[in-house]
Amino acid sequence: MIEGVTTKQLRQVADERGWLTEVLRSDWPEFKQFGQVYVTAGYPQVVKAWHMHKKQVDNITCIKA
Numbered sequence: 001m002i003e004g005v006t007t008k009q010l011r012q013v014a015d016e017r018g019w020l021t022e023v024l025r026s027d028w029p030e031f032k033q034f035g036q037v038y039v040t041a042g043y044p045q046v047v048k049a050w051h052m053h054k055k056q057v058d059n060i061t062c063i064k065a
Helices: none
Strands: 012-015 018-025 036-042
Touching: none
Parallel strands: none
Antiparallel strands: 012 018, 018 036
C-alpha cells in the first residue's frame, strides 16, 4: 500500500429506473472542501425525476447517449 492512500468500498444503488454510485462526498472524512461526484445510469424509456437544490449547483456530463 502507498503511504497516505486509503481505499473505500463504493456502493451501487439500483432500482427500476437505473443505478447510481457515489464516488466522492463532502461528508466523508477522507475529503475536505469538496462537493460530490457520482455516476448514474438511466434505463431506456425511463425518466428520473427532477429535483431542486437551494444552495447547490449540479454540473452534469453525459458520458454516453
